[in-house]
Amino acid sequence: MEQKLTLFELNKWIKNALSEAIPGTVWVVAEISELKENRSGHCYLELVEKEENDIIARARATIWSYTYRMLKPYFETTTGQLFTHGLKILVQVSVEYHPAYGLSLNVKDIDPAYTVGDLALQRKEIMERLQREGVFGMNKELELPLVPQKIAVISSKTAAGYQDFMNQLENNPAGFRFYTHIFEATMQGTGAVPSIINALERIFQYEDFFDAVAIIRGGGASADLSCFDNYELAFNVTQFPLPVVTGIGHEKDDTITDMVAHTRLKTPTAVAEFFINGTESFYDRLLALEEEVVDAVRENVQEKHHQLENFASDFHQLVSRFINEKKIQLTAKGNRFQQQVSRFSFNKKYELNTIQHDLQSAVTAWNNRKKIDLERNRQLLKTLAGEVFFKQQTENSRLIGRLKSATRGLISKEKERLHLNENAVRLLNPENVLKRGYTLTMKNDRVVKSVKQLAVDDEVETRFADGKVKSKITKKE
Structure with missing residues (x-):
C-alpha cells in the first residue's frame, strides 16, 4: 500500500521541492492585474501573463512595507508613471510556498527601464493604430468658429487649473463675455479615462449649442498624465464633432490626447488666452472693417453731394421755366372756370330752394305719424311687460318650493349613506x-x-x- 500523507506533509514536501528547485531569486516579467496597499504599508499584487486577451498564468505577490517604501518612489520618479494595475513590470522575486497559504512571490527589486520601454511601445502602437484607422487628424480638420463663445469645459471643479482658466476668461482686459459650462470628470488615476469619456458623451447631447470643448487640468507629476495616453480616450477625441482644445498643464512631452486634439496648449491659462485672443483678433478685424466702411461711405457721400449740387442747379432752372409756363396756362383756365362756376351756382341755388321747401313739408308729416305710432307701441309694451313679470314670479315661487323639497331629501339620503359607511368601516377595522x-x-x-x-x-x-x-x-x- 502506498504511503499516506497528510495535507500539511504534502504541502511541506512541495515547499522543500520548490526551495531546492529555485534556491535564490529570479527576474520575472508580468502584468499587474490587481494592487492593494494595507494599513501596515505592505503591498499585495496579483500578477498575470496574457496571450492576446487570455490569461495563461497567474500568481500572488507581496512587497513588504520596508521594501515597498523604497521601490514605489524609485519606480514612479524613474518612469514618470504611477505604480498601479495595468502596467507590465520586470521584478526580482523569491518563490515562497507556505503550507497554509500556498504559493506566493516575494518582490525584492524592480527594473523601471523595462516598464519605460513597454509604455513607449504601447504609446507608439496606439499612435500607429489611430493613423492606420484614418482618424488621427479628424478633430484637427474641424473648423473652429471665428468667435467661440460657448465652451464646454471638462475638468475637476475644485482643481486650481480650472480656477485659473475661469479667472483668466472672466477677467480679460477687453471685457469679452464667454459662456462656459463645466462637465466634471476625474482628471487622473484609474477612473480618469471612463470619467472623461462620459463627460464627452454628455457634451455630445448639446452638440448644436457649444462651439468648442476644453479639456484642462493643472500641472502635476508626469505619472498623473498616463490616462491621456489611452487609446479609447484618444479615439473619442478624434471622433468628437466639436473642436477639442487641451491644456493639460505640462510642457515636456505631448500626450496622445494632445496630439489628436484640434489645438494643444500648455496650461489652462493658455487655453483661456487662446479663446480671448481669437475673439480679440476678430474684434480687431471688425474695427478695421468698420474704418474701411466709414471711409468708403464718406467718399461716396462727398461724391454724391457734389452730383446733387449740380443736379439741384439744373433742376432749379427747369422748375422755374416750367412754373412760368404753367402759371400762364393756369391763369387762362382760371378765368374760364370762374365764368362757368358763376353760371352753375345760380342754376343750382334755384333748384336747392325748391328741394328745401318740399323736404320741410315731408319731414313735418313724417314726424306727426311717428309720434302716434310711438305712443301706441309704448302702451302695448307696458301691458306685455306686466303679464311676463307676473308669470315669471309665479314660476320662481314654484321652483323654490321644489328645490327646498329636493334638498331636504338629498341631505337625508347622504346622512343615511354616511351612517352605513361608518358602520362598514368600523366592522372592517383590523382590531x-x-x-x-x-x-x-x-x-x-x-x-x-x-x-x-x-x-x-x-x-x-x-x-x-x-x-x-x-x-x-x-x-x-
Whole structure:
C-alpha cells in the first residue's frame, strides 16, 4: 500500500521541492492585474501573463512595507508613471510556498527601464493604430468658429487649473463675455479615462449649442498624465464633432490626447488666452472693417453731394421755366372756370330752394305719424311687460318650493349613506376583525394572502386581538 500523507506533509514536501528547485531569486516579467496597499504599508499584487486577451498564468505577490517604501518612489520618479494595475513590470522575486497559504512571490527589486520601454511601445502602437484607422487628424480638420463663445469645459471643479482658466476668461482686459459650462470628470488615476469619456458623451447631447470643448487640468507629476495616453480616450477625441482644445498643464512631452486634439496648449491659462485672443483678433478685424466702411461711405457721400449740387442747379432752372409756363396756362383756365362756376351756382341755388321747401313739408308729416305710432307701441309694451313679470314670479315661487323639497331629501339620503359607511368601516377595522376570532398571518412584516407565499421551514407570525405568536412551517399542502 502506498504511503499516506497528510495535507500539511504534502504541502511541506512541495515547499522543500520548490526551495531546492529555485534556491535564490529570479527576474520575472508580468502584468499587474490587481494592487492593494494595507494599513501596515505592505503591498499585495496579483500578477498575470496574457496571450492576446487570455490569461495563461497567474500568481500572488507581496512587497513588504520596508521594501515597498523604497521601490514605489524609485519606480514612479524613474518612469514618470504611477505604480498601479495595468502596467507590465520586470521584478526580482523569491518563490515562497507556505503550507497554509500556498504559493506566493516575494518582490525584492524592480527594473523601471523595462516598464519605460513597454509604455513607449504601447504609446507608439496606439499612435500607429489611430493613423492606420484614418482618424488621427479628424478633430484637427474641424473648423473652429471665428468667435467661440460657448465652451464646454471638462475638468475637476475644485482643481486650481480650472480656477485659473475661469479667472483668466472672466477677467480679460477687453471685457469679452464667454459662456462656459463645466462637465466634471476625474482628471487622473484609474477612473480618469471612463470619467472623461462620459463627460464627452454628455457634451455630445448639446452638440448644436457649444462651439468648442476644453479639456484642462493643472500641472502635476508626469505619472498623473498616463490616462491621456489611452487609446479609447484618444479615439473619442478624434471622433468628437466639436473642436477639442487641451491644456493639460505640462510642457515636456505631448500626450496622445494632445496630439489628436484640434489645438494643444500648455496650461489652462493658455487655453483661456487662446479663446480671448481669437475673439480679440476678430474684434480687431471688425474695427478695421468698420474704418474701411466709414471711409468708403464718406467718399461716396462727398461724391454724391457734389452730383446733387449740380443736379439741384439744373433742376432749379427747369422748375422755374416750367412754373412760368404753367402759371400762364393756369391763369387762362382760371378765368374760364370762374365764368362757368358763376353760371352753375345760380342754376343750382334755384333748384336747392325748391328741394328745401318740399323736404320741410315731408319731414313735418313724417314726424306727426311717428309720434302716434310711438305712443301706441309704448302702451302695448307696458301691458306685455306686466303679464311676463307676473308669470315669471309665479314660476320662481314654484321652483323654490321644489328645490327646498329636493334638498331636504338629498341631505337625508347622504346622512343615511354616511351612517352605513361608518358602520362598514368600523366592522372592517383590523382590531374588530381580530376580536371576532380572526387572525393575521405575517411573514417578514407582510400579510400572507396565499399558501404559495410560504415554504417549509419559513418562520411566520400570527397576530390575535390580544397578542401574537411565532411559528415555523413544518408541512405545506
